[in-house]
Amino acid sequence: MNTFTKLSKRFLIAAMLLLAVVTVKAQEEESSFSLSGSVDTYFRTNLNAANYTDFDDDGVKEIQAPGSSFANLPGFSLGMVNLIAAYEGEKVGFVGDLVFGPRGADAVFGSAPALNIVNQLYVYWNVSDALTITAGNFNTFLGYEVISPSANFNYSTSYMFSYGPFSHSGVKADISAGDVSFMVGVFNPTDATDFNPSGEYLGGAQIGYGGAYLNFLFDDEFFQADLTAGWDLSESFYLGVNATSASDNFFGAALYLQNSFSDAFSMGLRGEYFSDKGVGVLTTDESVIDLTLSANYTVGSLTLIPEVRLDSFSEDDVVVTEFNSPTDFKTGSSLSSFVIAAVYSF
Template structure:
């Protein structure tokens, strides 16, 4: 497998460097992005760090209590006939969590940074740092229906730095890539590389990420089952080790209002994703209400853990600082309302 990744890396690098010989007229600069903020409260767990610490689902983003910030996302790009680039910068807690593998202050705001060459109508080469091709959900809240994220998304991967080739043949697509270790975005300190493969057909994508010591397989799909109803599917398994599956059901009631339910099962087999126990079920009901470019997302989420008595609630603290009338349960229910503005 090492030989495979080395040969693929060499071939893609040669093709990538050849792109510098291509001349084209300067395309127009584009600027886009988003800002988001939210309010979150536990419905059956403590919201006071003095009574045992605030509790949140064991997933990325939207995990603070009270009024909290997401991120400011600024995306600058040039999309030419043959070549282009994307510089995607993220500021704020969500952005910081998304690029946790960065090692320098300057790279800690870089969500994506890549250049690409359209070799032909069917083949595109991309080099740099880009968000992962695995999974159903993404870092930007503008591209997710639910504001909080799933366990499968949260535990990997977020981003890759490397070189990839995307090839399209009608309804069938193939991606081949070579990457640094997962989420090591600004350089590779290990000398280890991973291979990546994506096979796509008719909205169904089968994804693989691997080296000699690691293997992850991921299935992502989505279908419009009518004019207003949508079904999404995600399933993944990783050798280091977790597996899970999720269904995404969404219905549009008008151009401005829709409802969606995410139902997910996640099993932690050694990665340490869940603090409490090995298995969790995530049920998340979200609404999307749009006012121009602003989307309001109220959301009720319940996480059901396989362990008993892991969520603590209390009426307050006594004079000695101990919780008053603490109670415990095996599920956590929370309410979040988010505001996401895209431009």
């Protein structure tokens, strides 16, 4: 058992006991229950290549698509149904976030089949205006993008987001100190959401200031640093930034440029560089540049997202492994694709 895991167990026991005692004793004066979420579906096709490669040994067609997560199925395809139940009290509350469909299944791939509908499940305690303690399973604090398509501008996702992490199970403390915020936490191994399969733990930390967040995930043998930031440069123009480096896995950086032309219509460009150092999405030590141009057109609660994406690889015949699948294919110098998605939020 490594040193960090030993210290983590002691911290976890103390924090969980404290949270349990205070949650039971907390007296709520006001509370509210809400149900929200989204439904999404899409059509996708390649523009400069077939949607499928040769048949595999079982006679099944293998798909060609960007190696990032979500929005990588050909033809008319399903995203997911996302149902979020939340109970918010003055001091304590909970969130239960369920997902159904291919996008949801990819997001919770670390769960057993019987449990792969739980995206988030956590309780929290507002100890004071400056301190909140959260315990359970919650989506990651690293990265610019999120699992829910209703909270992303681009429908397809970046490589940095796709290769992690998605979620953590553990306990964390969020601290507000004026313009500066902090977070510290202890978690199961990445994406081990239902229980700890190895007895090892990861530490997490975050420092935030002025729309920028510096994030860390680590144990004795792993270290990931991540910068996420976003600023409104004018009333209509927005700039987002993400940069990350995970030891012996990958590193990358992305810019998100978005402009609103009206209340109903906006356009945005994501430009990402991703280098595979052992995570296994590309041939090791190869890289890809992802350029994604997306439009958002909103009609009431429905958002239509037409999107053109170009994945340009560092070499011809880079081997790309499809996300959460053993299927892989050799690329040419690039792969261009088109997606049009419909996302309904409620």
